[in-house]
Amino acid sequence: MAIEQYGRITEENMYSQRIHMNDDAELYNSANDVTRRDAIQLLEEYSSKLKFKVRNPRVIDVGSADGSVTKILSKYLPEKYKILVGSDINKKSIEFANKTYGDNRLKFIPLNIEGNLPDNLRDAFDNTFSFYTFQWVRNQEKAFTNIYNMLSKNGECFVMFLGYSHIYTLFYALSKSPKWRSLLKDFDTFASPFWNYRDPEKELNKILKSIGFNEIEVKCKQMVYDYKSLDAIKALVTAINPFVIPEDIWPEFLDDFVKVTQDMKLIDEQTGAVKINYNLLVVHCFK
Ligand SMILES: C[S@@+](CC[C@H](N)C(=O)[O-])C[C@H]1O[C@@H](n2cnc3c(N)ncnc32)[C@H](O)[C@@H]1O
Numbered sequence: 001m002a003i004e005q006y007g008r009i010t011e012e013n014m015y016s017q018r019i020h021m022n023d024d025a026e027l028y029n030s031a032n033d034v035t036r037r038d039a040i041q042l043l044e045e046y047s048s049k050l051k052f053k054v055r056n057p058r059v060i061d062v063g064s065a066d067g068s069v070t071k072i073l074s075k076y077l078p079e080k081y082k083i084l085v086g087s088d089i090n091k092k093s094i095e096f097a098n099k100t101y102g103d104n105r106l107k108f109i110p111l112n113i114e115g116n117l118p119d120n121l122r123d124a125f126d127n128t129f130s131f132y133t134f135q136w137v138r139n140q141e142k143a144f145t146n147i148y149n150m151l152s153k154n155g156e157c158f159v160m161f162l163g164y165s166h167i168y169t170l171f172y173a174l175s176k177s178p179k180w181r182s183l184l185k186d187f188d189t190f191a192s193p194f195w196n197y198r199d200p201e202k203e204l205n206k207i208l209k210s211i212g213f214n215e216i217e218v219k220c221k222q223m224v225y226d227y228k229s230l231d232a233i234k235a236l237v238t239a240i241n242p243f244v245i246p247e248d249i250w251p252e253f254l255d256d257f258v259k260v261t262q263d264m265k266l267i268d269e270q271t272g273a274v275k276i277n278y279n280l281l282v283v284h285c286f287k
Contacts, residue, residue: 034225034236035132039069042131042160042282043076049284052128053154056082059128062113062148062159063133064088067097074106074131077180079267085125113143122149127156130131133280134161135192141207148211151287158284163220165278166266167237173260180256183245188244200281213285220279227274230258230267232284 005014059077061070064086072085086108092215097108110120113130113138128147129272137143147157168191175184208216227233232235245253261267267274 011183023114025154027084033208035069036072037225038078038160038223038280039072041133042280043073046158046282046284047076050158051156052078052081052127056067058082058085058124058152059127059129060085060087060121060125061063062111062128062130062147062277063107063136065090065093065133067093067101069131070097070099070106070108077127081105087113112124112252113137113146114139115146117146117149121168121199123152125150125155126152128158130159130161132161135163135195138189138193140193141211144207144213145211148213148287152177153287155287156245157185157286158282159181160280162192163197163200163279163281165192166264166276167240167266167278168192168195170257170260170264173264174256175258176190176217180253184243186243194281200279204281204283207282213287217283219282221282223278223280225276227276229272230274231272233261233276234258264276 007204039164055078057078059081061073062086064070065088067086070084070086074112077084082105084106086101086106086111088092088094088097088108089112091110094108094110111118115135127149128149134140134143144157144159147159151157171190172187174180177186194203197203201220201253202219202259205216208218227236234257237254237257243265261274266276
């Protein structure tokens with residue numbers, strides 16, 4: 001797989017001059033165990049609270065990537081759901097997801113949740129979900145407003161995404177080193193807007209309230225994931241890295257990433273496993 005693909009602005013109209021996670025859906029599909037695990041954990045935890053107010057809900061999943069989490073979501077919907085639409089800014093992911101998981105009720109469409117909402121998506125859904133995507137969203141207000149506008153009256157919104165993560169601290173440390181500073185200069189547009197907030201729940205509450213959402217509940221959950229080996233963490237970094245780093249120095253970058261991981265004492269010396277702490281911001285509210 002070509003390393004120079006990472007972070008390339010592939011859809012000029014949609015990507016509007018900022019960096020994104022790399023667009024290799026197949027690679028992502030093989031490295032996103034953590035997002036699948038967390039989606040299942042949160043769907044289990046919230047299943048008694050989720051209110052599907054109509055018998056045949058129309059549902060959208062924002063930021064569906066390879067589609068594997070959208071497929072998992074389908075199992076938590078009322079059996080007779082009308083349609084489940086996965087959506088993503090990345091057209092390659094949409095193609096992969098339609099090919100791999102699409103069926104007569106599960107479709108994937110391109111959508112920039114921070115862009116202008118197409119008219120046909122207004123009031124088009126009874127439930128909106130989003131997993132591990134809003135950390136990429138710079139304009140949180142616009143994205144949540146689009147969610148609000150996509151929902152029918154009393155529609156439900158469930159969004160979870162990264163706040164703080166050790167992964168950000170590791171990239172941040174490298175972005176301050178003379179060797180990698182210039183290549184990682186866009187660190188601020190890569191990290192979650194809330195990665196260094198003391199009280200992200202408060203800020204999110206404020207945004208959701210100002211848009212008009214009701215029954216707002218925002219939680220910040222402390223999470224941990226053990227990557228079984230250095231190779232597993234390297235695969236993850238390769239799958240999510242949005243920075244353009246030349247192929248010939250990519251192995252060196254990964255080695256330096258591991259060194260910082262060692263310096264931060266995140267590696268268990270006996271087993272070689274890497275313990276990554278992070279926070280998930282979980283938003284549940286209604287139109
Ligand atoms: C980490 S993946 C999460 C995928 C999946 N929901 C999961 O939990 O595994 C984040 C996805 O968000 C998409 N994304 C980033 N910015 C977006 C935007 N503004 N609108 C729609 N999708 C976006 C990326 O293309 C990527 O596929």
